[in-house]
Amino acid sequence: QEDEVTITAVMHSGLRVLDPVITTAHITRNHGYMIYDVLTAVDENFTPQPQMADWEISDDGLVYTFTLRDGLLFHDGAPVTGEDVVASLTRWGDRDSGGQLIFDVTESLEAPDEKTIVWTLTEPFAPLMDVISKQSAVPPFIMPARVAATPPSETITEYVGSGPFTFNEDEYEPGVSVTYEKFDDYVPRDGEVSWMAGPKEVKVDRVVWTTMPDNLTAINALVAGEIDYIEQLSIDLLPILEAAPNVVVEMRDPLGYVTIGRPNHLHPPFDNKLVRQAAMDALSQENMLATMQGNPDYYNVCGAIFGCATPLGDETGSEPVTGGADIEAAKAKLEEAGYDGTPIVLMAPTDVVSLMNQPVVAAQALREAGFEVDMQSMDWQSVVQRRAQQNTIEDGGWNMFFTNWMVPEVSDPLINVMVNGRGDDAWFGWPDDPEIEEMRAAFVKATTPEEQKAIAVDIQAHVMDNVNYIMMGEYLIPQARSTALEGMIPSPVPVFWNMEKTSE
């Protein structure tokens, strides 16, 4: 008890929802990786690797057979069986957009025996392994069948996984702190550690996640040695940490995030492609990112909608937004479009630090280009509510908002919800874009990486021309850890296996 090793980590937000299927919240996904395991997982090259299971694909691409490895146990001591996997995948497939696509072409998903799962499709679905190995937004975590039987609209109430950590329910305080303990019976697989793939070897006894509403407080606490790790740092505060000898600032997530602006395609003036282009001309990634991040080391002017460092990443056609603001071009387009000065309702959240700056910067740029901008401040919840309103502006509608994604969440046309062009069924902003839908269908059918890449480039070019949304660039969020922490794995999802805490 005395020399129990505890890591105290300050996470980017408080854990409130414990069901990693019902929500896409990052903190819940991170929680999922702590206590659940996944069948397969991508490594740092975006290649799916076996984790709980190895797999085989039939030559016609219609039958996927997964075989569970030995020694997998749930935290309650029960072995993980094929039945659990089937139940978990089914619940996940109801919720995840990629999963839905697979289930649309699923003939059967069965567990013929304790260790085997057979997934039969009606037609080939080339990205299947990519989808189930993804680390975002809703990875298919494996739960006991009885838990997975919970309807997907209800949250689960039992938190038993087969992952490397167990969840300490007594010490869980929603939104404040959550405690994980090493699961002694976890058997790591062998191989090399790489992102979510490879052995998950836990080298500490406990991990405590807390939240601190105030980044400055967290930094002060780290410097004072009261905590071990901060998941997200405010760039501007780095100088404080640089002076501290006991703290290391580093990047665990080299892919980072993208920030995007979404116009509402339903209402004037953004129902007009020219006006959308004018907005894109007026905006400048450099200005936006510099204001958000300050330090150029932590942002990346990048026009690739699927991310600059991902296999599908390509910057075709992004010059208008990566090349700085072109106010003249924007004015010309507005003129041509006959923009009548209708104010643009720009929703500006005030309570989410990472989303506060974009609307302010954008408002200024758009005004310079001749837009009338009505920037309306509200809390993020109001944005969430209002962005779902298709009403006209007079009836509480909107014209534009900004949000952020982790790069893995946008890294291909199936995962990236913003390239969905199905009108009312599309993501908020509702572009009705049959062309892009055709391209996405082709992408699903494509069988080789080269083919996929070619289609992705087409989609990239189309999005840049049609301005389905405006890619505002990539940014990185550094983490800080105490020098006592070693062996952390670089990964978009902060994982707590493999790390050690040395006592000074």
Place this chain on the structure above:
Amino acid sequence: MTDTTRSTQSAFAALTRLISLPGGARLGGGPIIAALILLVIVVASLAAPLYVPYDPLEMKALSRLQGPSEAHPLGTDPFGRDIFSRVMTGGQVSLLIGVGAAVVSVALGLIIGLVAGFFRMADAIIMRIMDSLMAIPAILLAIALVALNGPSLGSVIIAITIPEVPRVVRLVRSVVLSAREEPYVEAAIALGSPMPKILFQHLMPNTFAPLIVQGTYICASAILIEALLSFLGAGVSTEIPTWGNIMAEGRLYFQIKPGLIFWPGLLLSLCILSINLLGDAARDVLDPRMKKREG
């Protein structure tokens, strides 16, 4: 006297005492200096557009968080905006919120309080509602209201006003209740003065002095509450600089750029100090009978 009037009266007494400063009006120079400071701040804020070097909203992404320089006397904020321009302009809205909240809550409170104090029938109902409003924590109410209406200037003022109104009502009511026992009110009744005349000409003027004190207190605290709301992300739109949201935005940078908090904070403190001093002096001037026994 019933228990409620006693507690309201002591609350009223509490309030008037609360606002009094050392020496009161006898401090002589105090109120004059305060008036001067306030005048300078108000004029400087109103006239800010005429002399500040930059548009307070103008961002220069590449010159963020700079130290004081010739171009930027107080440096720049995280958006590369000129702090000096923002702080001076920010006074406009902060003062507007302060004055707005004070005027609105005093006006509403005066009317409701007169009614409650004079018409016994309405009294019980009004006072229960006021008690309820008072029991709801102001800051939570404010957050909720701002979430409801969006953080416009108006909703911030309303949010600040709602919890203040019951305090004003209690104050006015207690003054009315005690004043109506005064012999001169009985004399007026005996002289055949009609009720409205007694209410507005005899009773209402009694509330002015404590209301001025209360009003200055509300004014000062409104400016502060706006700062707290901004801190919690529920303040006035970030596009409109106020001392409150400048400080709230600057709070992250407290250790690396204290000026973001210091300058608006300094003006805010000076204002609140002066307003309090003035309110105090105004009370002494307005009410010759309120000469404090300071022996």
Place this chain on the structure above:
Amino acid sequence: MQFKSKDFSEAERVLKIRKLKVGLTGRPDAAPVLNEIDLDIRAGETHCLVGESGSGKSVTSLAVMGLLPKDALEVQGGLIDLEGFDITAATHAQMRELRAQRIAMIFQEPMTALNPVLRVGEQIEEVLAMHTDLSGSEAKARVLDIMDQVHLPDVERIYRAFPHQLSGGQRQRIMIAMALVLDPDLLIADEPTTALDVTTQLQILKLIAEMQERHGTAVLFITHDMGVVAEIADTVSVMQKGRIVERAPIRQLLTDPKEAYTRKLLTAVPSLGPRMRRDGDGAKPVLEVAGLDMTYGGTGIFRKSKAVHAVQDAHFSIAPGRTLGIVGESGSGKSTVARCIMRLIDPTGGEITVSGKEISTLGRRALQPHRKSLQIVFQDPYRSLNPRWTVARSLCEGPINFGVSKAEAMKTAAELMELVELPRDALDRYPHQFSGGQRQRIAIARAVAMKPDLLVADEAVSALDVSVQAQVLDLLADVQKRFGVALLFITHDLRVAAQICDEVLVMQKGKVVEAGPADEVLLHPGHDYTRSLIEAAPGREWDFANFRALTGAPLTQGATP
């Protein structure tokens, strides 16, 4: 009348004041508050200090106690010597030692002078704790003993009582006990009986005399009541504007005052003898009260508040041009009667008929036209005038309510100013810029401006000192003569009642115990209570205005004032 006449020249001198000058703190050049006062008091002597309000009586006593408010007043010269010890040069610690042990003081208002949150026993005991080494139980025994000596009943209970649980007289006795518990050599009493009714007053005076007898205490007694002075003084000093203008043994002062000011003071003391009967002209009464009943309280949802039956079954009437006085001890219901008649409160029973119209149950609106014929003058002239209003505005309020134009109302106001002998420019001033007597005259003018049929004066002169009181009484008489109003005059001062009433009503505990023509009630009281009131009146054997004893019966018919 029996005056004290002991010679004290042999007795030890307890207090010696020489050329004492007290002025505003830090302003030695401003007019001094006390100007070169000399005073000697010897052991066993009672030295009375009299004079108009504001003449410096209290300041003198505070200076001796070393309790001048140091922010406002300071000793600027002279000597205060207490048995050879110079008080003006004493340190705080020395002063603390002196107080209670060698000089003690009884303050005017017993309610405010006792700490309301401490038990009275503890407050007395504190003196012992500060100045003696007595153990707790000894101290308590001592306290109970002194409480017994001041004739407090049920001392064990009163020991544990809080001041508000005691009557005024009891509180004052606590003050006295506190002052005497350590047998001081000098006792200063600043108007110790002013707030008390005559019977209680008498007891307190006796008590002090008893104590003095036993301990040989020197007493400095401050009062404005010449009757009291006549009863208790050995020597009298008369103060005016910070100076002692005359000092003499009591008999000499009362029979042969040297100073004009002293004479003025004495002649202003109203006589106890009732005025000459004036014959009524038999006109119909302005006011008729029948079976008036008033009960306060008695309602409440959760607890029945105790009902106070303040007036029971009162009957009387007043004819135009005549004065009815209501006398009686404090709390006997006098003001309640007045407020019922004025319909400031709603009587719980009985009839009130004004000029033939029953008004006791009229609603606010129906009452309005009758307001004109009823007016009232209150005890406290300051509080009965709106401090924010100019005199003119106050005077015009009533007439304007009854449709008189503003200009006309102003004209009447200016005339009234003459009537009450105030300068015309007084109209533009505010109440706080007037003296008490002037304010009361304004209040009377305001009432008269309505040309009422009935004027109620509730203790209208009680707050004023004798000389001012006399002026106001004259004014009332004048008004009555001119306009023929009926006057309902409420007072607890028999001398005042005797002076101006045609009829007198004596109230006790809400009941009218005796009523009749003034001379009959005062000269031949029928009720024990009336008799005890009259007998307790101090100095009733002396005719102050004529500097001589009343001959024969103490009370005789006076002349028309």
Place this chain on the structure above:
Amino acid sequence: MLGYILKRVLATIPVMAIVAIFVFLLLRLTPGDPAAILAGDAATPDQLERIRDRLGLNDPLYIQFFTWVGQLLQGDLGTSLISNTSVSSMIGNRIGPTINIALMTILISVALAVPMGVIAAWRHRTWVDFLVMSFSVLGFSVPVFVIGYILIQIFAIELRWVPVQGYVSPGEDFGDFFVRAIMPSLTLATIYIALIARMTRASMLEVLGEDYIRTARAKGVRENVVLFRHALRNAAVPILTIIGTGFALLISGVVVTESVFNIPGIGRLTVDAILARDYPVIQAMILLTAGIYVVVNLLVDISYSFFDPRIRY
């Protein structure tokens, strides 16, 4: 006395009822959708609809209201929409820190502010008075979070006397609780001290001018006895009143202080709940704080009679 307390307690019923209706309506009129929060960024309308259905958010308002009131009357505060835990257990876990910090704040404030006010009144118009009053005006005009940052900077970072943040319950380790709670308490206390000191001074000034103080001095009583035995008790009622009404201020301050010092208290719980539209939590919290406010002020009113025997109910 008992009747009075009963009456006051009964009088809180309409007050709490109005608070309940008010809060309920306010919340339901506020834009925001707990289902959307629960589901995260990429949920489809159909998924949201199902979640809303399950949470009962699609029922008519009055049904939702009566369901809630019905639960309340059975002592059930409901279940958080977001974390699916029972509201009473959430509050149970989080109220301790807030109450402890609040109590410590009140203790510190009263212990410091009352003597400050007394001395300022006693030595009024001297430099002591000036100092006390300047402090109190200052404490009144600096936002709470600024005070918090300044204290952290000085005592936690420069001097390293206390930890930067965090909370330990006093039952667990009192020493640790104390060092962690002292700064948030001081932060909160600044404004409270300012209020109380000012009130104490003013109230004492008034009392020191009273006749019975002169009487006490005339008895030769020592100055400290005059001040603390004779004067302070008489000055107590307005001071108590301000402590009671200032409690509202404390509640506001708590929200901010808990953020700055990372204390897992109910202030943060409430703000988080408001930002996430977690209706049952917000409703319960506002009812709770309103209830606490009402109770505190009831206690204050009752305590009047302890200090001032003239006040009897």
